[in-house]
Amino acid sequence: MTALILASALAQPMAPQADRSTPDVAYAELAAGNSDAALRKLEHASADRSDPAVLINLGTAYARQGSTDKALAALRAAVASPERYDLELADGSWMDSREVARIALVKLQRATAQASR
DSSP states (O other): OOEEEOOOSSOOOEEEOTTSOOOOOOHHHHHTTOHHHHHHHHTSTTSOTTOHHHHHHHHHHHHHTTOHHHHHHHHHHHHHOSOOOEEEOTTSOEEEHHHHHHHHHHHHHHHHHHHTO
């Protein structure tokens, strides 16, 4: 699977390319800053909770809402997911989905540590 990633401060929400039949991973909602709508879509039963794109975007939406524990859990699940694929970043470069999840996880952990100081 390929996915387009929109750069953000924490994680990169991604949208599946049209060439693969996948659930909506709430790319448009996250890109617009609408975390509530993104969570409604991503928490829906039809979203594949083992798909790294879904997990990374769940982590992003939870983090934006201040639900750090849920965000960390989603990002850790994306890192551990047996499914992996390359994602296209907003700058046109490509990165493995686990690496994207790891980067988002580290950023969230750092932000959480700084906030607790």
